[in-house]
């Protein structure tokens with residue numbers, strides 16, 4: 613039976629200053645090997661839920677359990693459960709400086725591994741010299757690949773992918789999907805949640821569908 617990576621228990625997030633619930637006592641379990649496609653109408657709360665799972669926004673009530681324990685060591689949790697947005701945040705500087713950034717944080721116990729990154733870039737047909745390139749000169753697709761590599765080099769357990777390829781061209785979409793697939797295949801104790809308005813993409817890359825509506829989730833069908 614797959615291990616439970618994250619248990620989201622009775623999670624409620626109210627619109628600040630109101631009693632209107634964006635997430636309403638929501639329950640969801642993310643297990644090892646899960647490739648979850650999170651779907652729902654625009655404004656249904658997909659981003660709100662992903663950010664709540666990543667512990668990036670305060671919630672009104674509820675509990676997050678990671679690998680059996682309530683989340684309390686936030687820096688460690690943020691390294692293991694990583695949220696990626698459609699428009700990646702890059703700091704001014706080279707690709708290498710952006711990739712080294714997480715290792716400058718005291719919570720990070722692993723070290724920067726340039727040869728592993730070079731292998732990943734070369735697997736995507738990009739030369740090692742990209743590490744010296746200014747991020748401002750990268751295409752949107754290349755920036756998103758750098759953001760994904762910046763996350764997966766930390767060996768996270770769960771990636772929360774919020775419309776990650778919405779503004780990318782077909783080649784960059786293919787590369788992003790390939791890299792996520794490669795990361796998933798690298799260990800069993802991994803999972804992702806992926807939101808997209810592209811149902812063909814969700815069919816392609818995810819294994820089960822979770823639908824959010826009215827602050828709660830339902831799981832209508834298995835798609836693998």
Ligand SMILES: Nc1ncnc2c1ncn2[C@@H]1O[C@H](COP(=O)(O)OP(=O)(O)OP(=O)(O)O)[C@@H](O)[C@H]1O
Nearest residue numbers: 627628634652653654655656657658659660661809
């Ligand atoms: N701090 C806030 N105050 C008020 N309303 C908020 C706040 N945060 C989110 N909302 C509202 O909550 C709803 C859910 O937003 P969210 O971005 O999570 O939806 P979504 O499903 O990701 O949408 P989309 O598919 O368009 O990206 C929206 O109506 C949004 O305006």
